[in-house]
Amino acid sequence: MARICVVDDKxxxxxSLAETLRREDHVVETFDDPQAALPEILTGRFDLxxxxxxxxxxxxxxxxxxxxxxxxxxxVIVMTAYGTVDTAVEAxxxxxxxxxxxxxxxxxxxxxxxxxxxxxQIAKENEVLRASLADRQPRRELVGDSxxxxxxxxxxxxxxxxxxxxxxxxxxxxxKELVASAVHEASRRADQPMLCxxxxxxxxxxxxxxxxGHERGAFTGADRTRKGRFELADGGTLLLDxxxxxxxxxxxxxxxxxxxxxxxxVGSSTTRWxxxxxxxxxxxxxxxxxxxxRFREDLYYRLNVLPVQLTPLRERREDIxxxxxxxxxxxxxxxxxxxxxxxxxxxxxxxxxxxxxxVRELENLxxxxxxxxxxxxxxxxxxEDWLRGxxxxxxxxxxxxxxxxxxxxxxRLIERTLAQFGxxxxxxxxxxxxxxxxxxxxxxxxxEERERESELKAQREMVGAR
Numbered sequence: 001m002a003r004i005c006v007v008d009d010k011x012x013x014x015x016s017l018a019e020t021l022r023r024e025d026h027v028v029e030t031f032d033d034p035q036a037a038l039p040e041i042l043t044g045r046f047d048l049x050x051x052x053x054x055x056x057x058x059x060x061x062x063x064x065x066x067x068x069x070x071x072x073x074x075x076v077i078v079m080t081a082y083g084t085v086d087t088a089v090e091a092x093x094x095x096x097x098x099x100x101x102x103x104x105x106x107x108x109x110x111x112x113x114x115x116x117x118x119x120x121q122i123a124k125e126n127e128v129l130r131a132s133l134a135d136r137q138p139r140r141e142l143v144g145d146s147x148x149x150x151x152x153x154x155x156x157x158x159x160x161x162x163x164x165x166x167x168x169x170x171x172x173x174x175x176k177e178l179v180a181s182a183v184h185e186a187s188r189r190a191d192q193p194m195l196c197x198x199x200x201x202x203x204x205x206x207x208x209x210x211x212x213g214h215e216r217g218a219f220t221g222a223d224r225t226r227k228g229r230f231e232l233a234d235g236g237t238l239l240l241d242x243x244x245x246x247x248x249x250x251x252x253x254x255x256x257x258x259x260x261x262x263x264x265x266v267g268s269s270t271t272r273w274x275x276x277x278x279x280x281x282x283x284x285x286x287x288x289x290x291x292x293x294r295f296r297e298d299l300y301y302r303l304n305v306l307p308v309q310l311t312p313l314r315e316r317r318e319d320i321x322x323x324x325x326x327x328x329x330x331x332x333x334x335x336x337x338x339x340x341x342x343x344x345x346x347x348x349x350x351x352x353x354x355x356x357x358x359v360r361e362l363e364n365l366x367x368x369x370x371x372x373x374x375x376x377x378x379x380x381x382x383x384e385d386w387l388r389g390x391x392x393x394x395x396x397x398x399x400x401x402x403x404x405x406x407x408x409x410x411x412r413l414i415e416r417t418l419a420q421f422g423x424x425x426x427x428x429x430x431x432x433x434x435x436x437x438x439x440x441x442x443x444x445x446x447x448e449e450r451e452r453e454s455e456l457k458a459q460r461e462m463v464g465a466r
Contacts (some may be wrong), residue, residue, distance in 0.1 A: 001026055001027060002026050002027070002047040002048060002115070002117050002234075002247070002302045003026070003027045003029075003046050003047050003048075004021055004026050004027065004029075004046060004047065004048045004049070004050065005028075005029055005030075005037060005040065005041055005046045005048070005049040005050070005175050006018050006021075006028060006029070006030045006031070006049075006050050007030075007031045007032075007034050007037045007049065007050070007052060007055070007060070008030075008050075008052040008055070008079070009032050009052065009055045009056060010036045010052070011032065013052075013102070014030050014032065015030070016028050017050065020106045020109065020110065021109075021113065023109075024110055024113075025314050026113075027189045029046075031388075031401045032060075033055075033057065034051065034055055034057065034058040034060070034062075034063040035057055037049075037051075037063070038058075038063060038066055038067065038070075039270070039271075039438055041067055041436075042067065042070045042071075042072050042270045043185055043270075043271060043272050043273040044072060044074070044231055044234065044272045044273060044274065045274075046074055047074065047075075047117055047120055047338040048074065048075050048076075048077070048113060048116050048117055048120060049067070049074055049075070049076045049077070050074060050076075050077045050079060050113075051063050051064065051077075051078055051079065051242050052078075052080065053077050053078055053079065053080030053091075054080060054081075056382075056410065060078045060079070060080070060091070060330065061078065061090050061091050061094060063379070064076050064078065064091060064095065064096055065094045066096050070268075070269070070270055071213070071215055071216075071225035071227075071265065073095070073121040073123065074120065075097040075116040075117070075119055076095070076097060077096065077097055077099075077106075077112060077113070077116055078091040078096045078098075078099050079100045079101075079102060080099075080100075080101060080102060081101070081102040081103075083258060097115075097116045097119060097120075098115075098116065099111055100112060105191065105397045116197060116212065116345070118126070127200045127304060134173050141326070142178065142179070142182060143319065143322055143323050143326045144154075144177070144316060144319035144322055144323065145194055145318075145319070145322065146311075146316040146317075146318050146319045147316075148315065149316065149448070152179070152308070152310070152311075153182075155163045155308060156179065156182050156183055156186060157186060157306075159183060159306045159308070160182075160183050160184075160186035160187040161187070162306060163277055163419045164277075164305040164306045165258060165277070165278045165279070165280070165304075165305045165306065166180070166183060166277075166278075166279040166280070166305070166306045166307075166308060167243075167279075167280050167281075167282070167286075167303045167304045167305075167306070167307050167308070168279065168280070168281045168282075168308045168310065168369060169281070169282050169283070169286070169307065169308070169310065170281075170309065170312070170320075171283055171310075171312050171358055171433060172284065172312030172357065172358065172360070172362055173357045173358030173360030174310040174311070174312060174313070174358045174359060174361050175285075175310065175311075175358075175360075175398055176241070176281035177196065177239065177241065177262040177281065178308065179278045179310065180196075180237075180281065181194065181309060182237045182240075184236075184237040184239075184277075184279070184425045185238075185281060187237070187277070187348070189235065189236050189237055190276060191234065192233075192236030192237070193233050193235075193236040194233070194234070194236055194237040194238075194239065195229050195232060195233045195237075195238050195239065196238075196239040197210055197211065197229050197238070197239070197240055197241065197242060198241045198242060198243060198327065199242050199243055199245045199246045200241075200242040202243035204247040204249070204250055205219070205246075205266075207250060208250055208253070208266055209222075209226070209228065209266050210223060210228060210229055211228050211229055211230060211250075211253075211254070211263075212228040212230060212253070212263045212264065212265050212266060213225075213230075213231055213265040213266070214224050214226055214228075214229030214256075214265050214266035214267055214268075215265055215266065215267035215268045216267075217267065218265070218266045218267025218268075218296060219220070219266065219267070222266075222267070223263075228263075228265065228451055230257060230263060230274045230276050231272065231274055233258070233274070233276045233278060234275055235275055235276075236276065236277070237276065237277045237278075237279060238276050238277070238278050238279070239280075239281070240254075240278060240279070240281070240282070241280075242281065242282060243280040243281065243282050243413065244282045244283075244284040244286060244289055245298060248295075248296065251295070251296045251299050252296065252299075253304060254299065255296065255298060255299045256276075257276075258278060258299075258302050258303070260301065261274060261275065261276075270276050280303050283430070283436030285429075285434075285436065285437065285438075286300050286304075286435075287435075288435040288437040288438075289301070291437060292436075292437075312350075312355070312358055313355040313357050313358045313359055313361075313362065314354050315434045316424065317351045320347070320350050320351050320362065321342070321350075321351070323337070323359060323362055323363075323365060324342050324347065324350060324362065325341075325342075326364065326376040326461055327363050327366035327367070328340050328341070328342075328370060330367055331367060331370045332370075335370075338376055340370055340373050340376055340377065340378055341376060341377050341378065342370065342378045343377055343378065343379055343380070345379070345380045346378050346379060346380045346382075346383060346434050348461075349380050349383060349384055349387060350365075350383070350387075351361070353387045365383065365386060366447065369382060369383060374450060410442075411442075411446060413432070414428070414439070414442065414443075417431055417432055425439055425440065431441050
């Protein structure tokens with residue numbers, strides 16, 4: 001099923017053609033005025049346009065020229081009862097897919113329409129491939145049979161049925177992009193493109209251009225019109241990675257697209273339309289960022305329709321042996337060798353480590369072990385230095401208070417982490433796996449406790465002096 005626009009000032013032919021195409025299960029919109037059709041075509045919501053050549057106010061070739069000047073590359077078939085070589089050449093020069101002479105048989109037009117639609121689909125697939133090539137990663141699997149992973153698979157199946165926006169939150173390395181891919185592949189959009197855009201990797205201006213596209217001459221270096229990710233992902237899914245790093249002005253424009261499905265290319269006033277499901281990921285505490293006015297509250301609620309919170313690896317340690325075997329098997333396939341095996345003692349070391357880098361860190365360790373391994377077994381001595389060197393060592397100094405040991409341990413760990421990052425709260429909170437606001441509340445609580453203790457000490461000293 002395709003969305004087709006038919007433009008002809010003759011009602012009988014226009015309606016007959018529309019009825020023929022609707023019998024082929026296409027969605028057809030008709031226009032008797034090319035000037036009225038032009039802005040609708042430029043929105044990008046049609047897969048094909050058929051236009052008569054001779055019409056009042058604007059010819060079919062003039063309509064085609066305006067469509068191309070507007071940066072829209074929808075396939076166009078020009079129809080006429082006044083066929084000449086010159087008009088055919090002119091239509092093709094401006095990028096018409098084909099030129100058909102009236103009267104034509106219904107079967108012929110159906111065949112030509114299918115050819116034009118296939119041509120448009122191939123062109124779109126090529127653009128999507130070029131846009132996604134840099135982001136393309138080898139297909140990976142959701143590995144693990146812990147309760148957290150079982151619940152995650154159930155949730156993916158549930159939200160895949162919906163068309164709502166998805167917000168995937170979790171620490172770095174927990175597999176947010178992998179979960180996003182699983183949602184797309186289980187959805188009704190699985191046969192359509194899924195594109196990814198890292199919001200932290202580009203400046204605000206470049207990110208806007210990547211999202212919405214730009215017109216030729218819109219800025220220095222814009223030597224040609226270019227489609228954005230929303231246009232290229234039409235009918236499919238767009239993954240916005242690290243959404244929290246998007247600048248506030250651009251957040252407002254994204255909110256409009258999510259609410260209305262409309263946007264403009266940079267340097268254009270033409271409103272375009274795209275049917276795209278958005279999945280966003282973040283490793284930030286977005287409610288905390290909203291409180292700090294660093295992220296729009298309305299955008300947060302618009303994204304958080306279907307929230308997914310990923311569990312860090314340290315909270316599902318039972319999955320570590322499965323993940324380690326999985327990574328070693330994948331590495332062995334690529335290298336054409338027998339998969340290395342972790343010994344029981346080596347697996348025990350892996351399960352005892354805290355994995356601040358989560359699954360990605362474990363995968364990197366497996367790749368390093370496989371590269372440096374001399375036999376077919378991974379022994380503790382090969383990996384223990386890597387784990388020990390990355391694990392923070394705690395020396396508690398003064399004795400922990402009986403009944404408040406966990407509280408004292410947490411406090412000293414936070415103090416040491418703050419010292420490590422020079423007092424930088426955001427970096428410290430990220431390393432500790434907590435929100436900046438939570439960290440601030442704890443520091444405020446401890447500061448007030450110290451002040452009360454100082455006051456009590458001063459009062460006792462005064463009483464003693466008397």
